[in-house]
Amino acid sequence: MSDFPSSKYDRGKIFAKTGLKVGTNYAKHYLKNLRGTDKERNSEFYNQTAEQIFSEFTKLRGTALKIAQSLSIDQGFLPDEFSEVMTQAQYSVPPINRSLVRSIIKRELGSYPEALFESFDTEAIAAASIGQVHAARLKTGEKVAVKIQYPGVRDTIASDLGLAKSLFKRFIKNKAELDGYFEEIESTLRLETDYIHEGETINRFHARFSTDRFETPRWFEEYSTERVLTMSFLEGMHLKEFLDQDPSQEEKDSFGQKIWDFFHEQIHQSDEIHADTHPGNFLLTDDEKLGIIDFGCVKHFPDSFFKDYLLLLPTHLERDIEKIKSLYNRLGVLKGDPETNQTEKKYFEFCLNYGFTFALPYESETFNFGDPDYKELIRGYTKNAPVGNEARGNKHFLYSTRVHLGLYHFLMKLGATVETKKSREIVENRINETVV
Amino acid sequence: MNKITEEKIQISKSGALLYLKNPRFSMSALAEEADIKPDQMYEYFSNRRDVLDFFYEGLILEYKESILSIDAYDSFSLSEKLSNLALTILDLMDPYREFVRKTYTDLVVCSSRQTTFDNHFREELKAIYESDKNQSRLSSFLNRGPLYGAGTYNFHLLVRFWLKDESAGSQKTMEFIDKWTVFVEELHYSSILDRGFDVAKFIYYNSPFSNASKGTTS
Numbered sequence: 001m002s003d004f005p006s007s008k009y010d011r012g013k014i015f016a017k018t019g020l021k022v023g024t025n026y027a028k029h030y031l032k033n034l035r036g037t038d039k040e041r042n043s044e045f046y047n048q049t050a051e052q053i054f055s056e057f058t059k060l061r062g063t064a065l066k067i068a069q070s071l072s073i074d075q076g077f078l079p080d081e082f083s084e085v086m087t088q089a090q091y092s093v094p095p096i097n098r099s100l101v102r103s104i105i106k107r108e109l110g111s112y113p114e115a116l117f118e119s120f121d122t123e124a125i126a127a128a129s130i131g132q133v134h135a136a137r138l139k140t141g142e143k144v145a146v147k148i149q150y151p152g153v154r155d156t157i158a159s160d161l162g163l164a165k166s167l168f169k170r171f172i173k174n175k176a177e178l179d180g181y182f183e184e185i186e187s188t189l190r191l192e193t194d195y196i197h198e199g200e201t202i203n204r205f206h207a208r209f210s211t212d213r214f215e216t217p218r219w220f221e222e223y224s225t226e227r228v229l230t231m232s233f234l235e236g237m238h239l240k241e242f243l244d245q246d247p248s249q250e251e252k253d254s255f256g257q258k259i260w261d262f263f264h265e266q267i268h269q270s271d272e273i274h275a276d277t278h279p280g281n282f283l284l285t286d287d288e289k290l291g292i293i294d295f296g297c298v299k300h301f302p303d304s305f306f307k308d309y310l311l312l313l314p315t316h317l318e319r320d321i322e323k324i325k326s327l328y329n330r331l332g333v334l335k336g337d338p339e340t341n342q343t344e345k346k347y348f349e350f351c352l353n354y355g356f357t358f359a360l361p362y363e364s365e366t367f368n369f370g371d372p373d374y375k376e377l378i379r380g381y382t383k384n385a386p387v388g389n390e391a392r393g394n395k396h397f398l399y400s401t402r403v404h405l406g407l408y409h410f411l412m413k414l415g416a417t418v419e420t421k422k423s424r425e426i427v428e429n430r431i432n433e434t435v436v
Numbered sequence: 437m438n439k440i441t442e443e444k445i446q447i448s449k450s451g452a453l454l455y456l457k458n459p460r461f462s463m464s465a466l467a468e469e470a471d472i473k474p475d476q477m478y479e480y481f482s483n484r485r486d487v488l489d490f491f492y493e494g495l496i497l498e499y500k501e502s503i504l505s506i507d508a509y510d511s512f513s514l515s516e517k518l519s520n521l522a523l524t525i526l527d528l529m530d531p532y533r534e535f536v537r538k539t540y541t542d543l544v545v546c547s548s549r550q551t552t553f554d555n556h557f558r559e560e561l562k563a564i565y566e567s568d569k570n571q572s573r574l575s576s577f578l579n580r581g582p583l584y585g586a587g588t589y590n591f592h593l594l595v596r597f598w599l600k601d602e603s604a605g606s607q608k609t610m611e612f613i614d615k616w617t618v619f620v621e622e623l624h625y626s627s628i629l630d631r632g633f634d635v636a637k638f639i640y641y642n643s644p645f646s647n648a649s650k651g652t653t654s
Contacts (some may be wrong), residue, residue, distance in 0.1 A: 096614070097515060097516050097519050097614055097617070097618075098508065098512060098516050099512070099516045099517075099519035099520035099523055099524075100519060100523065100610055100613075100614055102506070102520070102523070103519075103523035103524070103526075103527055103610065104605070104610070106527050107527065107530070107605045107606065108605065112502070112505070114505045114506065114507070115505075122506075122507075122508045151605075151607040151608075151610040151611050151614070152603075152607050152608070152610075152611045226604075227605065
């Protein structure tokens with residue numbers, strides 16, 4: 001049980017302490033490396049450093065932990081050992097004091113959990129960045145998941161983003177443009193802390209995805225407020241548990257196909273997209289459905305952006321360089337002509353090749369995400385991204401890329417082969433239907 | 437909790453609400469408000485002050501009753517038990533916040549009488565500290581009256597903090613309680629006090645300086 005550092009000072013102190021620990025680790029590591037390097041030593045070093053960062057970040061919870069989660073998705077930036085430890089950020093935050101949980105429920109729902117529910121498990125089953133989840137049973141006998149927001153977490157959004165922004169501004173040239181990105185992150189995080197908004201989203205997704213292939217929870221509005229969310233409990237296995245069972249290739253493909261189809265069905269039916277493609281948010285339910293369990297981060301992209309974003313797929317598949325160039329200009333990735341400007345050329349070549357790699361799964365009828373060469377290719381691009389000292393691209397890329405990368409990394413981890421022909425048609429139909 | 441105590445608690449809560457309308461309310465007005473016969477009222481309380489004092493005593497009695505319904509209470513750590521004590525009493529005070537704002541200092545903190553609320557609160561602290569087996573040796577030794585007195589005084593400060601807390605759902609108060617009780621737990625569970633005591637004891641009995649001052653003779 002740990003207290004929650006919500007003040008700017010407390011949180012800044014933890015950032016500084018983490019920096020100091022990591023710095024010490026690197027110094028030790030380089031001293032050791034003077035005597036030669038080996039892979040095992042590097043692995044041990046990354047694990048140790050990642051665990052220390054993780055341990056400090058879990059104390060912060062809130063926004064800082066969200067950053068850790070993002071890093072675990074965008075694996076290309078981090079060594080494997082690092083990503084593995086950071087992936088835990090989804091589930092393994094120290095839970096808050098059990099008395100606090102009781103009191104929050106009393107204040108939010110009007111009664112203590114023992115009076116409100118038939119049973120309430122005081123031990124959290126998952127504790128993440130913004131809140132923790134408890135299993136409970138309603139008086140009707142239905143098993144539910146009760147998500148409780150940490151007190152003061154909303155206040156940390158502004159202070160953590162303020163800290164991050166001041167750090168970024170030190171090495172970003174176009175400081176004014178940075179504000180747009182931070183506003184996008186802040187508004188998304190603020191919505192994530194509004195559990196009524198999440199409950200309404202749960203209802204919309206439940207109406208859209210109650211099929212024989214997908215399962216989403218139901219929202220219990222009468223047991224929910226802005227800071228407490230009650231939904232039906234989905235039983236099932238997360239990706240890690242599924243892989244631990246040593247599943248057959250057929251089982252992996254079936255799981256993979258469901259998550260692939262889920263994302264394309266979203267494009268087909270609406271422009272509301274589940275934007276938190278983290279392995280912790282998906283389950284394989286007992287009746288072999290894809291269970292989707294967290295609806296805090298669901299994005300509604302503007303048509304103008306979404307159509308251009310989707311158009312990147314057919315233009316890359318057709319290798320239409322002029323159209324691609326024009327799209328990247330509209331999406332704010334290019335700021336000039338790559339033919340005449342060396343910097344623009346560098347960005348364009350990178351985006352073009354990255355785009356080809358991302359479009360690769362759609363080129364044939366099926367695609368094997370378990371292919372290690374493909375994984376290396378994606379990692380290579382992420383590592384060699386032309387990171388300049390300026391912010392580029394439409395602010396909506398922040399979350400669209402997160403969805404896309406998250407989906408690909410999920411499938412690569414799973415090692416699934418999926419059928420992609422139908423999904424290509426879905427994207428093309430959606431482009432034709434969208435009027436800007 | 438027996439029926440009479442339950443009834444007394446309900447009457448004192450009615451008294452708290454009536455106090456906000458008229459601080460000099462009569463016992464007959466309270467009997468009418470609480471839907472009880474005046475004779476029966478006088479069996480429970482002799483005057484208005486008794487009613488208002490019992491409002492605070494009732495909070496502790498309700499808190500004690502609530503513990504019985506928490507299945508895992510025995511497994512709570514020191515910080516969880518202390519948080520539960522503070523949070524439950526504040527939860528019970530919450531619907532009567534205005535009454536607490538107007539009377540807490542006079543009826544509890546600076547009362548001319550030895551308040552039963554204070555006594556009960558100290559007893560609860562004593563029960564919590566003495567039942568916790570994870571404390572270091574030295575901190576167990578410190579489980580005495582002054583510790584419970586300090587704990588009660590801290591609670592009075594906490595009530596003042598809560599009354600001024602305008603955050604949604606009193607989140608700041610929750611954070612404060614969380615931080616404070618974790619700090620207290622760290623102090624009580626830490627063996628550094630034991631180690632420090634061992635060192636001090638060793639030096640006291642084996643100090644080379646005391647021998648040096650006396651001088652040595654062969």
